[in-house]
Amino acid sequence: MSLTDRYYQVRKRSEQICSPLQTEDYVVQPVVDVSPPKWHLGHTTWFFETFILKPNFMGYREYDPDYNYVFNSYYETVGARVIRTDRGNLSRPTVIDVYRYREYVDNAMIEFLCHEPSAEVKELLELGFNHEEQHQELLYYDIKYILGHNPLFPAYDKHYKAPLFEQGEAKMIGIAEGVYEVGHAGDGFCFDNELNRHKVYLNAFEISRLMVTNAEYLEFINAGAYADFRFWHAEGWDWVNTNKISSPLYWHLIEGHWHYYTLAGLQPLKLDEPVGHISYYEAYAYAMWKGMRLPTEFEWEVAAAQFNWGKAWEWTESAYLPYPGFIKAPGAIGEYNGKFMVNQKVLRGASDATPPGHSRSTYRNFFHPNLRWLFNGIRLAR
């Protein structure tokens, strides 16, 4: 695929994800982890404008200097922010303004891409594509949160289908003790946190072929495990009690029957589907209760060829830390991954919100252990 085609494809996909939304849905930010959809659309545009067009496209005229305050995210390197305001408080730029901004930058990019860019710029482009794809995944999380926390429970798309999943007997896969190589190999794109490929020593272990189901998780709930400190980390126990957690996010007990909110609206809970929207604390407690544990990210990576993965991010026991020889890129791009490498847990796999072609068995996703709005699940090991 040409660079122009790839650019066009990535950019249009973000807009397609937003196409079922009402204008108002683009604006709100119910919790700090969720961003308004219009912010995602603007921020990904700002990335191409700031890192590709402004430094590399001679004669390019910035769309609006104020947008730097509005659509910059965590990039401390690029400009000061004059007014500190929460994203969810900004009614302007309007949704139409943001689409105009996208159009303006897209036109400039298409023009810019008429000439073969340098290798360095191509690398930044590839990062920009993957960056926008990451925000596409977040768009699904955030849209689900925004609509799923509205008392009217509006559907995102009444015909949205839950991902297919594997059923059957949950046999364990055995992996032998030894030295294994992990981390990204080959010439394809990867994020800096997947490098360098390196050796790890693994003890023998077993990992489940299947994900934990809603039916299995209900047993954990019905056994009273949310009220039994023995299965929880001290921090998890505090989290459960402070937030009065007693079931996964989006679950609602309505007249004695469990329902859950999906992108197609509120539905009766399907027992044979994999459980989702649980925190790391809950995944860990479930594993404790089962007398098992979560896999480490390296166990997962080594075993991944032997099971089907990819419709939910799987919590691992691993903390998000640098690989041997990890080096932060200089400048704003270097802020991408390294600065988050403390107090977060690695998730492996991919979800049904992950863009096609965006997943790899070496991909390291990471979130704080209390977060539940991402599309996740549990695979056990021992």
Add this chain to the structure above:
Amino acid sequence: MSLTDRYYQVRKRSEQICSPLQTEDYVVQPVVDVSPPKWHLGHTTWFFETFILKPNFMGYREYDPDYNYVFNSYYETVGARVIRTDRGNLSRPTVIDVYRYREYVDNAMIEFLCHEPSAEVKELLELGFNHEEQHQELLYYDIKYILGHNPLFPAYDKHYKAPLFEQGEAKMIGIAEGVYEVGHAGDGFCFDNELNRHKVYLNAFEISRLMVTNAEYLEFINAGAYADFRFWHAEGWDWVNTNKISSPLYWHLIEGHWHYYTLAGLQPLKLDEPVGHISYYEAYAYAMWKGMRLPTEFEWEVAAAQFNWGKAWEWTESAYLPYPGFIKAPGAIGEYNGKFMVNQKVLRGASDATPPGHSRSTYRNFFHPNLRWLFNGIRLAR
């Protein structure tokens, strides 16, 4: 004016106030005291539906039972709220949905008003009109806050004119000691907190003919009074330091020149205009610094005939408390005023955001002493 005409006039005015807004402006809630404009439009409609149509209009069919959760405000009497969520997180009902709701209820109300209602219903109607007028005033405050806290500083209406104000020499008006009557008199509408009319004993006092100007307030700023504890209440001093307050709300020092945000956009500060958007703490500190004080609400009411008032709410020294013989109405309507009678200060007057015909010299407005987003000002006494 017929009841139908009065109804129509009040209802349209709310929509006219919102007519310059973009859809997105209707949705956000930057701080807890501000409500999204679409909430005001829905809540005032809910008032007529709940208190007039449902109990009194036979055959009326509720527009949507879920709207009770969304548009109920502080009325604990009327139904439980299933999902506790902040107003600013609700993208649905959309703005168009809310206008449809208004249209539906308006049509029913017009039909209902074809027959002369009972005296009791007329009283509720009058309360509904005044209730909506209060929300019209809040709409101005909230819209100004939403746009004035956006880094793009969009104007509400580029042609919006600041209210006329009286200039000249700030002579003091003297009032003699004695027993005076205060509180609402006559047959016209008033809120329950203006009753009963009763006698108060006032010592001799003087009150200023004019409001404090920006120029005068700048002297207070330039004298370092924001950093001098002697002029402040202990709570005011904490408030100044915790929130790093050093000028009125909406003031911005840009390259050495004071500007302020108005509904017409950001403008150079006009020195001869009355100062506005200050907290009670600041009004009090200014008065201390001047060696004067704020009037009590009764001093204000007794003297009001002798000066021009009405383009800004004036902080008084009085706490918001019940008048002798005050009785809360039974039921949800009784929650209107009485339950706020602690820890708030009375403001007297009216602002340029006050609907025509909504002001009275006996009107008791009230806010917490730290609030600044209302349209207010300072008149001194001694």
Add this chain to the structure above:
Amino acid sequence: MSLTDRYYQVRKRSEQICSPLQTEDYVVQPVVDVSPPKWHLGHTTWFFETFILKPNFMGYREYDPDYNYVFNSYYETVGARVIRTDRGNLSRPTVIDVYRYREYVDNAMIEFLCHEPSAEVKELLELGFNHEEQHQELLYYDIKYILGHNPLFPAYDKHYKAPLFEQGEAKMIGIAEGVYEVGHAGDGFCFDNELNRHKVYLNAFEISRLMVTNAEYLEFINAGAYADFRFWHAEGWDWVNTNKISSPLYWHLIEGHWHYYTLAGLQPLKLDEPVGHISYYEAYAYAMWKGMRLPTEFEWEVAAAQFNWGKAWEWTESAYLPYPGFIKAPGAIGEYNGKFMVNQKVLRGASDATPPGHSRSTYRNFFHPNLRWLFNGIRLAR
């Protein structure tokens, strides 16, 4: 009594109050409103050292300049505070150090008082005596809180007797409409907030001869009034729910029987005693539930000659505001009262913790409406 005798008597009384304490009891600060007893002992000493000895006693040598950081309270005028630390974190100066400080200052004061001081100094001395008496009252509140919130429920003094109270039929006293004079009269000491004596106009009212009893308050509890929003201010309702309040402070339901913690230890609740340790919010809600109200401070003062008062501070409906013509004294002494005149409620009367001779019918005590650790009660009016 000579000034020396009066000085000696006041100072010794503070130490007598503390005599049953263990060293550890002097140190802790369980909540922000409570001060450690050793702080009271040091702060009252600091008052005499700072305002009498240092400016007036030639050759006086300050005991320890660091003590200014430790024992200054809210006096912003006197010196900066280098290290901001909570009183309850300070293990040093030790209790013995504080008693040595008292002894040093007392010796200097006795010597200073050998010569008749100036009228101005005498006025400050009188303020110092009354200041220390106020802290004696707070010592009882704070000691009770410290011991009463310890899981071992230690007694302050096993032989401590609850105050005598009047029983009998709770007849109402009627007061006629008219102009009355309130505020301090005569030559005796009073605080600045009791001045100036001035006229007020009162409507006819009735006020109860007796305080509300535990038995009567239990009816309120048993009627479910803590869970019925109708009786509460909006802020009171929030306070009840946020803090899960369902009975007065120090009440404990143990195996179905109400007990309460007294300075003599935990005891079964005595039904005929006046209810105490309730917030203004609770006092107000009780009055609402009874179909009555709290008196204003002026009603109370005018009627006070006709009932027995003095064993509990009585919440009034009045906000704590300046009297007509109130003027703050210049300098640090001026910080005494005026700066608290916002968001507090007036209590009238006196408690069994009030030092003998410290009470007056014009005395204005004041606390925030949520506070309960003071010795208070409820008298109804209508």
Add this chain to the structure above:
Amino acid sequence: MSLTDRYYQVRKRSEQICSPLQTEDYVVQPVVDVSPPKWHLGHTTWFFETFILKPNFMGYREYDPDYNYVFNSYYETVGARVIRTDRGNLSRPTVIDVYRYREYVDNAMIEFLCHEPSAEVKELLELGFNHEEQHQELLYYDIKYILGHNPLFPAYDKHYKAPLFEQGEAKMIGIAEGVYEVGHAGDGFCFDNELNRHKVYLNAFEISRLMVTNAEYLEFINAGAYADFRFWHAEGWDWVNTNKISSPLYWHLIEGHWHYYTLAGLQPLKLDEPVGHISYYEAYAYAMWKGMRLPTEFEWEVAAAQFNWGKAWEWTESAYLPYPGFIKAPGAIGEYNGKFMVNQKVLRGASDATPPGHSRSTYRNFFHPNLRWLFNGIRLAR
């Protein structure tokens, strides 16, 4: 050494550490991470009473059942806590009460140890000894915090000597790539978190022979690194800005000269001493600024034989996670370590507050990354 001698030695050492304290120093809790010294003395006693005496010493009579509420720490298994109160608010039991409690339990323990206990009890005893030794280390941290945050800066012991440290050229030690064994080996005591001994694969790395000094750390400060986001984790950057951190804990810039608080009192900063009392965030930022990194806990353990360690805990890059095959013990003892294995960082080494004989090169200490009151330091790797 006999069990009785070992018991006696451990128990006396706790009391010796506290011997320079004033009674008041035993009581306060300036921040949540610090416990009052008397609580440490009581809690370690409660451990022997609860886990040794009550289940194993027939006829033993519990000293005071209420002490379970007071001296239980994080052991959810053992009894409910009736009154939730902070440790620093408890004036009772007094210090003398706690020493009496120690004496009572010590006498019972000495009697109990007259007979050879079972192997299982011996294991618990060994855990009890090590548990008390851990609290001895915490006693030093907490005492330093209590005295070092007092505006009078009292010394713990004027003759307290800073630990000796190695000086000279900071050469790097090289370690070859390969498979290494880590974790506790042999029969001696270790905590459950040091098991199982297992293989890890390490890449080649270098580690510094010496700790970072105050002089080196001052360069980092003087280079403005506390104000340069590039060296910090995103969370570290928030922490620095929220808490206005600009130097290590206990450092004070007094009239242009750096001082620091030591257990011997406030002293001029000694440039050649190792820097201490820094958070993991600061240790990481320092390493980034130097173009190096912190070692992992396994690198540290493998290299430890080649450098002198043991006068400060050294932050590692490793998260605190279970070793392969880690199993929590059943019951209350199982709450010891496993439940903290999330969001904490491992420190290796030992400090001058570590009891003699308590350190091992496999010992895994752990703290949250923001904590600074422990005795720690920085060793670099690359």
